[in-house]
Amino acid sequence: LAQCARESAILRSKTTHIIPNGIDTSVFEPVDRRTARALLGLPQDRRLILSGAFEFSPDRNKGFDLLVEALNVLSAQHTLQGVELVTFGSQSQRDTKTIGGLTAHSMGNAGDDLVLRLIYSAADVVVVPSRSESFSNVTAEAMACGTPCVAFGVGGILDIIEHQANGYLAAPFDTGDVARGILWALGERDGALRAAARRRIVDHFGIVSVAKRYIELYRERIAVGESA
Secondary structure (H helix, E strand, O other): OHHHHHHOOOOOOOOOOOOOOOEOOOOOOOOOHHHHHHHHOOOOOOEEEEEOOOOOOOOHHHOHHHHHHHHHHHHHHOOOOOEEEEEOOOOOOOEEEEEOOEEEEEOOOOOOHHHHHHHHHHOOEEEEOOOOOOOOHHHHHHHHOOOOEEEEOOOOHHHHOOEOOOEEEEOOOOHHHHHHHHHHHHOOOOOHHHHHHHHHHHHHOEHHHHHHHHHHHHHHHHHHHHHO
């Protein structure tokens, strides 16, 4: 996004500073996975793929169709026994259906940050299939809860995920690459990827870190003004 500003006709002559949206990492922090699933009524013996893509949203940018395509690729090429889907964010009530060949648990509207924290923590991987994003709160919040994300490398998501270090950046809009990213994330067993996802947000997007960057910028601009 900063590069877009640098290339724009209006802003190309201006100095660009990058300060991201802040995430409250004391609100969005990991919950024990088994505890989160028990509280939400989700299965303990399954690998869970989570997505907040709005199933009934008219907004094509959310990419629900791309999510379904990616899951169809997975189902066609791999035996996904023991893998299920969880969705949230729609206005529908909780229910269970089949999406992309997987049993899918709809959590309906998450309601508040505490429920969101449980949903993120219950998942093994979060898929963000958006065609465009200025800043993806779902990606940052999920990673703050220690859950790695698979997303297309577009917009602000490029600023959040470091490819195969704390998540997976799929080529836009290659649903086969999303499928590969999901398999990659599901293969993680020792907790290192979850820890890296959490650490990325705390270090670069936590509200304390963001506040320090604002203070540094104010001090820099004051010093420039005093020397002018």
